[in-house]
Amino acid sequence: MAAELVTAVDVGMSVEAIKASQMGMKALGAGIAVGLTGIGTGIAEMGIGSAAVGAVAENKDMFGLALLFTVIPETIVIFGLVVGLLLLFL
Amino acid sequence: MLTPKWMSRLLIAASRDQMAPVVAELYRHHLFHIEEFVEAGAEGYEGFKIGTPLSGASEASVDLVKIRAIENATSIQGDDIDSAKVSTRTELRSRIERDLPVLEKEVEDLTVRRSQLDARVKENEQRIAEITPFLTLTVDLDLYRGYAGFSVFAGYVDREVTLTLPCEISYTTGKEKNFIVIVAPVGQRNEVEQALQAAAFQSVQIPEESGAPQARIDHYTAEISRMRTELGEIIQKLEEIRTKHSGFLVACEELLRAEVEQTEAPLRFATTKQTFVAEGWVPSERVDAVTDALVKTTGGKIYVTVLPIDFEHDNVPVEYNNPSFAKPTQVLIDVFNRPRYTEIDPTLMVSIVFPIFFGLILGDVGYGLILLAMALGLRKFMKGEEGQQLLAVLRNASISTIIFGVLYSEFLGFAIPGLKPIMPSRHLIAEHGGHGPMIPDLMILSIWIGILHITLGRILGMINHARQDHGDHRIKAVMANLGWLAVMWGILIAIWSIAALPLMPNLTGLLSVVSIVNIGGVIGAILVVIGVAFIARDSMLEVVEIPTIISHVLSYARIVAVGLSSVAIAMVINFIAIGMFIEPQLKNFTLFSIFIILAGIVIFLLGHALNTALGILGGGLHSIRLHYVEFFTKFYKGGGVKYIPFGMKRRFTED
Structure with missing residues (x-):
C-alpha cells in the first residue's frame, strides 16, 4: 500500500526536489497561519479598539482597562505565530 | 516597598479664630490630604455646616482670573519656564498692585483688536467669495x-x-x-x-x-493684507509682553493660586459658629511633625488626634513608596490605575522586569545606544514630571537593551565580530562562524519567562486576597489562586512526561502506567483536577477561563517574535544598503558610484531610524502589555485615590 503510494507520487522527482517542495509547503503553511490569524485579530480588535478609544476620550481613567480589552484578541495571532514557528523550525 | 506609604487619619479641631494660621501651616507643610466634609448624612457631624472662605478670597480670585487671562492671551505656560528667579511675596504684591492693571489693559486692548481684525478678515474673505x-x-x-x-x-x-x-x-x-x-x-x-x-x-x-x-x-484683497500686517504687529507685541513678563506672570499665578487655595480651604471643613473640624490624611511617619507644628502655631489652642482607619468605608489616599530607581515606573502604573491602599504595589517589580523584557525584545547594542542618547538628550526639552519619568523609563530600558545586545551579539542587526552570543542566537543567517536562529531555544526561554511571571502574579494574588478579603471568601479566593497555579503546573508536568523539550525537565523516563502515560502524567492530571476544583469552589464561571492559562503563557512568545522581526528588518536594511548598493559599487568604482553609495547610506540611515521607532513601539508596548494583561490580571485591581496633599511645590515664589 505504502509502496504503491510512493510510486504514485513519484513522477520523476528527485529526493532533493521533494524535500524542497516539502519545505516550500511548510513555509506556505506558516505564512497562511500567521496571515489569517493576523486578519482575524485585526477584525476582532477593530470593534473593540474603536469603542475603547471612545471610552478613553470620555474618561481618561479607562485607559488601562481599555487597552486590556483591546489586546485580548492578540492571542489569536500569537497562536498563529507559534504554529508558524513550529512548522518552520521543529 | 511593595506597599503604599502608611497613612494616618488625622482630625483637627480648633476655634474659628485659629482657622487662618492652621490653614497656612497645613499649606506650608504640603502633607495634609483633606477629606472633604459633606453636609448631608455625615455621621457624628450633626449641626455642622460647610465653612465659608477666609477674608481676601474674592480679591485674590479676581486677580488670579486676570492673570490667567493674560497668560492665555500670550500663551504662557508655567511648565515651559525654568524657575531661575524666585520672588518674595512682598515684592510680588507690590508689583501686582502697580503693574498688573497696566498690563491687563494693554493685553486686553490687543486681544480685542486682534479678534476684531480676525472677524473683519473673515468678513472680507466672505465678500470676495461672493x-x-x-x-x-x-x-x-x-x-x-x-x-x-x-x-x-x-x-x-x-x-x-x-x-x-x-x-x-x-x-x-x-x-x-x-x-x-x-x-x-x-x-x-x-x-x-x-x-x-x-x-x-x-x-x-x-x-x-x-x-x-x-x-x-x-x-478687499488690499484690505485683508493691510489687516494681516496689523495682526502681525499685534502678535509681535504680545510676543514681546510674553518674553518680558512671563517670569512675573507665572510667579504671580503661583502666589495667587496659593492664596486662593488657602482662603477657600474652609469650604472643605466642617464648622460651627465657634469651631471648625478638619479631617484628612497624613503619611504616618509625618504625623508627629504636623501635630507639633500645629500646636506651636496656635499656642496649644488646638486638638489634633489620630483616628482609627475603617478599611470598609474609608477611601485611604495612596502615595507610592518606592526606592528612587523605581520611581519613574510609577508613571506606567498610573496609566493603568493607582494601587489601592491595601493592595500590593507592583511598581518595584515592573521597574525591574519591564527593562528586562524591553531588552530581550530589542536586544541590540546599536539601537540601545541610539535610545540611550535619545533618552538623555530629550531630558532638556521635555518639561513636566511625567515626561521626565517616561524618559527615565526609556533610559533604563535602553541600558538593558545594550546589555542584552551584548548577550545576543547584535549591533544594528550585524553580529559583533569575535563575540559569540551567550543567549541563543537570533541571527537569521549564520555570520562569523556563528549559529543560525535558535528558534526552539528562544521559544522555550520565553515560555519559561511566562511561566515564572504568571506564577509570581498568582502568588501575589494569594497575598492580596489574604490581606483584603474576609471570612469564608478569603480562604476560597486564596485557594482559587492556588488552583490556577496547580492547573498550570499540572499541564506542564503532563507535557514534560509525554515529550522531551529542550531547556525543560525531561520526565519521559518515569515509570510508565498505561502506554505513553507515566507517573508524571498522572501527577499532572491530579494537579489539574484539584486545581479546577479549587477554582470552581470560588466561582463556577471562572472555570470557563481555564484555556487562558495556555493562551497567557504562549503570549510571552511575543518576546521572541517581536524581537526576531526587529532583527529581520535590520538585516534586510543592511542587505539592501550595503549588499545591493554600496559593496558592488566599491568593487567597480566609477564617478557615478558616489551617488549610488550616497543613496545606500541614506537607505541605511532611514531604515535604521524606522527600525528604532518600531523598536520603541514593539519593545515598549509589548512589554507593558505583558504586564498589564498577563501579569496584573492575576492579582492587581487598582483604583486607589491619589494622595493630593494640601499645598503646592513652590517653583517661582517663596513663603
Missing part, C-alpha cells in the same frame, strides 16, 4: 439689482438653459459648475424658474456691491 462667480461678466455689480420690471437670476446649473421668451442670458462653463445669469421680465418669472429647476439650479446671492467685480476684489 463676488468671484461674477468675475467672468464684465458688467458692474450695481447693474444686477434695483429693477422694477425685471427679475435677475444668478446661480449654478448643470447644463445650458435656453428660453424662448424675451430675456438676456449669460452662460459660462466652469470646471465643476456652470454659472448662469438671466435677466427676464417680472411677468415671466414662473417660466424662467421652471426652466432653471430642470437644469438643477442653485441660486447665488447677488452681492450688495457697486463697481466692476475685479476692482471690488482688489479692494
Whole structure:
C-alpha cells in the first residue's frame, strides 16, 4: 500500500526536489497561519479598539482597562505565530 | 516597598479664630490630604455646616482670573519656564498692585483688536467669495439689482438653459459648475424658474456691491493684507509682553493660586459658629511633625488626634513608596490605575522586569545606544514630571537593551565580530562562524519567562486576597489562586512526561502506567483536577477561563517574535544598503558610484531610524502589555485615590 503510494507520487522527482517542495509547503503553511490569524485579530480588535478609544476620550481613567480589552484578541495571532514557528523550525 | 506609604487619619479641631494660621501651616507643610466634609448624612457631624472662605478670597480670585487671562492671551505656560528667579511675596504684591492693571489693559486692548481684525478678515474673505462667480461678466455689480420690471437670476446649473421668451442670458462653463445669469421680465418669472429647476439650479446671492467685480476684489484683497500686517504687529507685541513678563506672570499665578487655595480651604471643613473640624490624611511617619507644628502655631489652642482607619468605608489616599530607581515606573502604573491602599504595589517589580523584557525584545547594542542618547538628550526639552519619568523609563530600558545586545551579539542587526552570543542566537543567517536562529531555544526561554511571571502574579494574588478579603471568601479566593497555579503546573508536568523539550525537565523516563502515560502524567492530571476544583469552589464561571492559562503563557512568545522581526528588518536594511548598493559599487568604482553609495547610506540611515521607532513601539508596548494583561490580571485591581496633599511645590515664589 505504502509502496504503491510512493510510486504514485513519484513522477520523476528527485529526493532533493521533494524535500524542497516539502519545505516550500511548510513555509506556505506558516505564512497562511500567521496571515489569517493576523486578519482575524485585526477584525476582532477593530470593534473593540474603536469603542475603547471612545471610552478613553470620555474618561481618561479607562485607559488601562481599555487597552486590556483591546489586546485580548492578540492571542489569536500569537497562536498563529507559534504554529508558524513550529512548522518552520521543529 | 511593595506597599503604599502608611497613612494616618488625622482630625483637627480648633476655634474659628485659629482657622487662618492652621490653614497656612497645613499649606506650608504640603502633607495634609483633606477629606472633604459633606453636609448631608455625615455621621457624628450633626449641626455642622460647610465653612465659608477666609477674608481676601474674592480679591485674590479676581486677580488670579486676570492673570490667567493674560497668560492665555500670550500663551504662557508655567511648565515651559525654568524657575531661575524666585520672588518674595512682598515684592510680588507690590508689583501686582502697580503693574498688573497696566498690563491687563494693554493685553486686553490687543486681544480685542486682534479678534476684531480676525472677524473683519473673515468678513472680507466672505465678500470676495461672493463676488468671484461674477468675475467672468464684465458688467458692474450695481447693474444686477434695483429693477422694477425685471427679475435677475444668478446661480449654478448643470447644463445650458435656453428660453424662448424675451430675456438676456449669460452662460459660462466652469470646471465643476456652470454659472448662469438671466435677466427676464417680472411677468415671466414662473417660466424662467421652471426652466432653471430642470437644469438643477442653485441660486447665488447677488452681492450688495457697486463697481466692476475685479476692482471690488482688489479692494478687499488690499484690505485683508493691510489687516494681516496689523495682526502681525499685534502678535509681535504680545510676543514681546510674553518674553518680558512671563517670569512675573507665572510667579504671580503661583502666589495667587496659593492664596486662593488657602482662603477657600474652609469650604472643605466642617464648622460651627465657634469651631471648625478638619479631617484628612497624613503619611504616618509625618504625623508627629504636623501635630507639633500645629500646636506651636496656635499656642496649644488646638486638638489634633489620630483616628482609627475603617478599611470598609474609608477611601485611604495612596502615595507610592518606592526606592528612587523605581520611581519613574510609577508613571506606567498610573496609566493603568493607582494601587489601592491595601493592595500590593507592583511598581518595584515592573521597574525591574519591564527593562528586562524591553531588552530581550530589542536586544541590540546599536539601537540601545541610539535610545540611550535619545533618552538623555530629550531630558532638556521635555518639561513636566511625567515626561521626565517616561524618559527615565526609556533610559533604563535602553541600558538593558545594550546589555542584552551584548548577550545576543547584535549591533544594528550585524553580529559583533569575535563575540559569540551567550543567549541563543537570533541571527537569521549564520555570520562569523556563528549559529543560525535558535528558534526552539528562544521559544522555550520565553515560555519559561511566562511561566515564572504568571506564577509570581498568582502568588501575589494569594497575598492580596489574604490581606483584603474576609471570612469564608478569603480562604476560597486564596485557594482559587492556588488552583490556577496547580492547573498550570499540572499541564506542564503532563507535557514534560509525554515529550522531551529542550531547556525543560525531561520526565519521559518515569515509570510508565498505561502506554505513553507515566507517573508524571498522572501527577499532572491530579494537579489539574484539584486545581479546577479549587477554582470552581470560588466561582463556577471562572472555570470557563481555564484555556487562558495556555493562551497567557504562549503570549510571552511575543518576546521572541517581536524581537526576531526587529532583527529581520535590520538585516534586510543592511542587505539592501550595503549588499545591493554600496559593496558592488566599491568593487567597480566609477564617478557615478558616489551617488549610488550616497543613496545606500541614506537607505541605511532611514531604515535604521524606522527600525528604532518600531523598536520603541514593539519593545515598549509589548512589554507593558505583558504586564498589564498577563501579569496584573492575576492579582492587581487598582483604583486607589491619589494622595493630593494640601499645598503646592513652590517653583517661582517663596513663603
